[in-house]
Amino acid sequence: MLTSSLVLGAAEQAGGHVNYGDIFFQLIVFIVLLALLKKFAWGPLMGIMKQREEHIASEINAAEESRGEAKKLLEEQRNLLKEARAEAQSLIESAKKQGDIQREEIIAAARQEAERQKDAAKLEIEQQKEKAVAAIREQVASLSVLIASKVIERELSQADQDALINEYIKEAGEGR
Amino acid sequence: MHHGAPEFELFGLWFNGANVLMITIASAIVFLIAVLATRKLAMKPTGMQNFMEWVMDFVKGIINSTMDWKEGGRFHILGITLIMYIFVSNMLGLPFAIVVDDKLWWKSPTADPIITLTLAVMILGLTHYYGVKLKGAKGYGEGFFTPMKFLFPLKIIEEFANTLTLGLRLYGNIYAGELLLSLLAAGLAHQGIAGTIAAIPLTLVWQGFSIFVGSIQAYIFTMLTMVYMAHKVSHDH
Numbered sequence: 001m002l003t004s005s006l007v008l009g010a011a012e013q014a015g016g017h018v019n020y021g022d023i024f025f026q027l028i029v030f031i032v033l034l035a036l037l038k039k040f041a042w043g044p045l046m047g048i049m050k051q052r053e054e055h056i057a058s059e060i061n062a063a064e065e066s067r068g069e070a071k072k073l074l075e076e077q078r079n080l081l082k083e084a085r086a087e088a089q090s091l092i093e094s095a096k097k098q099g100d101i102q103r104e105e106i107i108a109a110a111r112q113e114a115e116r117q118k119d120a121a122k123l124e125i126e127q128q129k130e131k132a133v134a135a136i137r138e139q140v141a142s143l144s145v146l147i148a149s150k151v152i153e154r155e156l157s158q159a160d161q162d163a164l165i166n167e168y169i170k171e172a173g174e175g176r
Numbered sequence: 177m178h179h180g181a182p183e184f185e186l187f188g189l190w191f192n193g194a195n196v197l198m199i200t201i202a203s204a205i206v207f208l209i210a211v212l213a214t215r216k217l218a219m220k221p222t223g224m225q226n227f228m229e230w231v232m233d234f235v236k237g238i239i240n241s242t243m244d245w246k247e248g249g250r251f252h253i254l255g256i257t258l259i260m261y262i263f264v265s266n267m268l269g270l271p272f273a274i275v276v277d278d279k280l281w282w283k284s285p286t287a288d289p290i291i292t293l294t295l296a297v298m299i300l301g302l303t304h305y306y307g308v309k310l311k312g313a314k315g316y317g318e319g320f321f322t323p324m325k326f327l328f329p330l331k332i333i334e335e336f337a338n339t340l341t342l343g344l345r346l347y348g349n350i351y352a353g354e355l356l357l358s359l360l361a362a363g364l365a366h367q368g369i370a371g372t373i374a375a376i377p378l379t380l381v382w383q384g385f386s387i388f389v390g391s392i393q394a395y396i397f398t399m400l401t402m403v404y405m406a407h408k409v410s411h412d413h
Contacts, residue, residue, distance in 0.1 A: 019183065019290055021191035026199055026285075026294045033203045034257050041210035042253045045228055048217040055219060 143172055182279040198285040202265045210260065232256060238399050243406035247310060251405055254302070259398040262286060262295075262346065266390030269354045270383055273361075286393075287351040289344060296343030299401045300335065307408030319408065342400055349393045353386040 150168060182193035213224035221229055235255040239248035269284030285291050307316045320331045360382060365375035 017190050019190045019192045019195070021186060021189035022195045022199075022288070022290050023294045024189065025191065025196055026291050027298060029199050029203050030257075030261065030295070030298070033207060033261065034254065036207055037210050037257050038253050041207075041214045041228070042232075042256055044217055045214045045225070045232065046252075048219065049229060049232065052219050 180279050182276075182281060192288070192290075194279070194281050194283060195285055195288055195291060197281060198265070198268060198283060199291070202261060202268055202285055205264050205268075206257070206260045209264075231260065235259060235398065238395075239402050242399075242402040243410045247409050248402065248406070250306075251402065255398050255402065258295075258299075258401060259394050262397050263391060263394035266350050266394060267387065269350065270357070270386050270390070273354070273358055284350050284354060284390075286346055287354045289347040289351075292347040292350075293339070293343035295346075295397075296339050299342065300339045300404065303404045303408040306405065310409050311411070316408070338400075338404055342397065342404075346393050346397055349389050353382070353389055356382055357386065 147168060150164065181195075184191055184193055210228065213228040217225060232252070235252060236245075239245065239251060239255060242248070265284050265286040267284075269282070269287055272282065273280060274282035304316075307319065311319070320328050357379065360375050360379045364378070365372045
C-alpha cells in the first residue's frame with residue numbers, strides 16, 4: 001500500500017530503525033504541555049470567560065428588572081397624571097357650576113331687593129296720598145261746619161249776604 | 177535536498193535530535209504565547225487575551241459543530257492545545273531550515289510521519305477511551321455493529337484508516353511544503369544569478385501558500401479529532 005510504503009520509507013530514511021524515542025518524547029511533551037496549559041493558561045482564561053458570562057447574565061437580569069420597575073413607575077406616574085387631570089377638570093367644572101349658581105343667586109337677590117324697594121316706595125306714596133286726602137277731608141268738614149254755623153248765625157240782606165259769603169270765601173282762601 | 181537526521185540512541189531507544197529539539201521549541205512557544213496572553217486577565221479583555229478568547233471560541237465552534245457541548249466540553253482544552261501546537265509546529269519550518277554537518281536540525285516537527293502518527297494514535301486512543309467511558313463497554317461495542325452487523329470488518333478497517341489518514345495527511349502537507357521550500361532555497365537559488373532571481377518570488381509565493389496550508393491542516397486535524405470523538409461519544413451515531 002502507498003501509505004505503508006510511505007511510513008516504511010520514512011523509517012528507512014531514519015536509518016533502518018524506527019525512532020521509538022521520538023514517539024515517547026512527543027507523547028510526554030504533549031501531555032505535559034496539555035497539563036501546564038490547563039493549569040496556567042486555559043483554566044484561568046476559561047474561569048474569567050465563565051465569570052464574564054455570569055456577569056453579563058446577571059447584568060441582563062438586573063437591566064430587565066430595572067426596566068420592569070421603570071415601566072411600573074411610568075404606569076403609576078401616568079395614572080397619577082390622568083387622575084390629576086381628571087381632578088383638575090372636575091374642579092374647574094364645579095367652580096364653573098358654583099359661579100353660575102352664585103350669579104343666579106346674586107341676580108335673584110338684586111331683583112328681589114329692587115322689587116322690595118319698589119314696593120316700599122309705592123307703599124310710601126300710597127300712605128302719603130292717604131294722608132293728604134284725609135287732611136283735605138278734615139279741612140272740608142270743618143269748613144262746612146264753619147259755613148253752616150255762619151249761615152245759621154245771621155239772617156242777612158242780599159248785599160250783606162254776598163259780602164259775608166265773599167268774606168268767608170276770602171277767609172277760607174286765606175285759611176287754606 | 178535530502179539531509180540526514182541527527183539521530184542518537186538513549187536508554188535503548190532511538191531519538192531524532194531534530195525532532196526532540198523542535199518538539200521542545202514548539203511546545204515552549206505555545207506555552208509562552210498562552211501564558212503571556214493570559215498574564216493579565218480582565219473582565220474587559222484587551223490585546224492578547226482577545227486573541228486567546230477568539231481561539232477558544234473558534235475551537236468551541238468546531239466542537240459544537242460535531243457534538244453536544246454537554247459531551248464535547250471536556251475536549252475543549254485538548255482541542256485548543258492541539259490546534260495551537262500543530263499550528264506553531266507547521267509554521268516553524270517555514271522561515272528557514274538549519275542544516276549542520278549535513279544534518280537537518282531546524283524543521284517542522286510535523287514534517288515527520290512518526291510525530292504526526294504519534295499524535296493521530298494518541299487521538300484515536302483517546303476516542304476509544306472516552307467511547308468506553310461515556311457510553312459504557314456495551315454501548316462502545318455496539319458502535320461497531322451499527323447500523324448493520326456485517327459492517328463490522330469495515331468498522332475495524334475504518335479505525336486504522338482514520339489513524340493513518342489523520343497522521344499522514346498532516347505529515348504529507350507539511351513535509352511537501354518544506355521539501356519544495358528547501359528545493360527552491362537550496363537548489364534553484366544556487367543555480368547562478370538567474371536562478372536566485374527566479375527563486376525569490378517562487379519562494380515568497382510558496383511560503384505564503386504554506387502558511388495557508390499549515391493553518392488549514394491545524395484546523396483539519398482538530399476538526400477531525402472532534403469528528404472521530406463525536407462518532408465514539410455521541411448517542412445518535
